Amino acid sequence: MTSLRPRFIAVLPRIRDIGGPIGFTAAALLAAHSNYATGPKELDLLGAALIVLSNLPVVWRQRAPILTLLICCTGMVAFALAGYWEALNGAGALLAVYTVAGRYPPSRSIPAAVLHTLTQIFVAVISDEMALWMILVLAPQFSLTAWxxxxxxxVLAARNERLAALTERLDRDRIARARRAVIEERVRLARELHDVVAHHMSAISIQAGLARYVFHSDPDTAYTAVQAIGDASGKALEDMRRLLTLLRLDPEHPRDAQLIDVGLGVDRLGELVDNVTAAGVPVDLAVTGTVRRLPAGVELCIYRVVQESLTNVLKHAGKAQVRVTVDYRASEVVVEVVDDGPGTVHGTVSAAEGHGLIGMRERAKLYGGKLTAGALPQKGFRVVLSLPIAGETGADEPHPDHNTRPAGDGRSDDQRTGC
Structure with a gap:
């Protein structure tokens, strides 16, 4: 029974379209045969045929509703002109008017309803079975009700179609938003992994190379390099834990994820500088202006940009010296990372093809800032980050004092290696 129900529901409209006209055609025939309407002429074979002509064509009303209405109205007129009168003979024409109004706009359905009204009036006048005033009142009501x-x-079908289209469009938009959210999450994950892993692995690689080179000739230096590797790996694990905390946030609110306080900010730049200096690149760090407490997201943005720049110095600048400047101004903070290395490496891909510079620019844009990077005229490379800080909550809370000290390079991976 369960398997038969869907089939029955599927064929039910067809049964209704065929069975309904057959039913009220049979009812009209039986009523006329029993002289229900006490017409002037008893029903015979011709009368039965005209009743069938007036009602049974409604079986095809879904395919040709207007033609069906014309046939039914013609049958009603012929039935009356032949001297018959049957009150139930107009059911087919009424159903045809209903179908025309349900299929076509008023510009086409209203004339059909008027035609049906005039047909009823004509049939009543010819049959002379009802008072004229009564048919003039009832005929328009029948046609108007069907219409x-x-x-x-x-109207309801059109509204349902619009709602179905709107629902489909909303579903497509929802799927597109979900796809974009997945892509944004992947980009965020890739950016954070690039920032964390690339920096520490670069330092570890340099120290490992140094330790291997002097392992037999200078054990003390090799031991120091191994210690630096241990320190860098420990810091890498710590940053990875912070990253995992960051990535556990709701992917539907990526900005909230960027604003999380993971403990990385301007006050941690000193540690970053120490790591790069220990890896063999001398760096100076200078903080100028009135030091203020910045929102966690802005602090993280500054840290990551400096970290990425210093990572690229370690990987590509060779024996370079770097200066990192953090300048607190009235309405913005400007971070500049400048090195005196060889500049853009010949044969490397453009900045648009890399990931490091793209990631830094995305971070700056997220907080309404701007990042520029490029080779200097003589030699060296410079990265400049400017972030607005006016009106930020907690912006006036001072940081601990910073001293000028060694720090990293503003070289972008993208212009030097395309990483």
């Missing part, structure tokens, strides 16, 4: 019900069905 209103059919037009209401058409």
């Amino acid at each position: 209103m019900l059919g037009n209401l069905k058409r």
